[in-house]
Amino acid sequence: MTTTAPDFADYLTAIYEIDGPEASARRTAERICCDQTIEAESSLLPTSLQPTILGRLENLRATTEGRFQATIRFGGDLLGGDCSDLLNVLFGASSLRGDVTLLSFAMTNGLLSSWSGPRLGIDGLRQAVGVSHRPLLCAVLKPLGRNPRELAELAVQFVEGGVDLIKDDQNLVDQRWCRFEERVARCGEAIVQASTRRGRPCLYFAHVSGSLDTMRRRATQARSLGASGLLVAPGLTGWDALRTLRLDDEISLPIASHPCMLGTSVDRGGGGLASPVVYALLPRLVGSDLSIYPAFGSDYSMSQQGCVTVAEYCRRTWGCLRSMMPAVGGRIGSERLAELRSTLGQETIFILGSRIQQFPGGVVAAMKEFHRVLGE
Secondary structure (H helix, E strand, C coil): CCCCCCCCCCEEEEEEEECCCHHHHHHHHHHHHHHCCCCCCHHHCCCCCHHHHCCEEEEEEECCCCCEEEEEEEEHHHCCCCHHHHHHHHHCCHHHCCCEEEEEEEECHHHHCCCCCCCCHHHHHHHHHCCCCCCEEEEEECCECECHHHHHHHHHHHHHHCCCEEEECCCCCCECCECHHHHHHHHHHHHHHHHHHHCCCCEEEEECCCCHHHHHHHHHHHHHHCCCEEEECHHHHCHHHHHHHHHCCCCCCCEEECCCCHHHCECCCCCEECHHHHHHHHHHHHCCCEEEEECCCCCCCCCHHHHHHHHHHHHCCECCECCCEEEEECCCCHHHHHHHHHHHCCCCEEEECHHHHHCCCCHHHHHHHHHHHCCC
């Protein structure tokens, strides 16, 4: 079934981690070849179609943890044009097993060329904020409960402190005390004016998650009201919704992917998606310019090696797609900044949340401390 298939002109390669021993792992891998294509016994498919329809087991090797990695190739003709099609082939039925982890995936350049990837990427983001020599700093408009005027005043303090990007908190939607249009208009105007005074731009990512129609409307409004970026939580909206905004050239704004709800997909030892798939490959493929995910050592589940691996996947060469900026958060204080920078490198965004509002000297003083740690 898996050894006589001809070469596919364009194909998708997926790497899975499965339980041993070897004979059992091979049976599971061959089951994946069927489950991720026809989800039935291979005998139900005419022999003449099996080589082009079924997945092909390319390699099976033991890992140091006593499990096995299976590399499986799928024909490109199995895919439609949407991310939902891709996810279904990669992990649809196998996600129900509970003992399989999707570690990573890759595409031939022919398949990859139909995906636009980030609009700006790392180089474009750096050019947009006028910073080339250090990690970028992103502040968050929070907490929920403040009105638009109060959030705009907070945004000014962020800019005066030297922040490079500002994003809405993911909990800001269209509450009665903080309507979407007024919030984006006030914050957008305040950020532009404060940026002009300091002589360097600051990007503002407005949160637009919702139904697809709501997202389109909010994204269009956000652009007209002064936002210079969009914040989307694909765990709430779906990956294709984010991609739809990326492909809309009338909106034409960079997009930040927020990890809200994505943690439910990440493998915690019982099967699922590996962190690089959730926080790097999928956001980058559908068009995110930066992907927010937990920093190691935070309150959230992320190992140091996992954090580094996600960052590497965000930046590495991937066909025609621009690189994406990894953005780590999780109540980061200035005392952790040097360690995070040393571990994750220059091409990183640090998300500064509520901690900077608790600094004894105020927000501007807190920002200056961050810049001091960065060597400025």
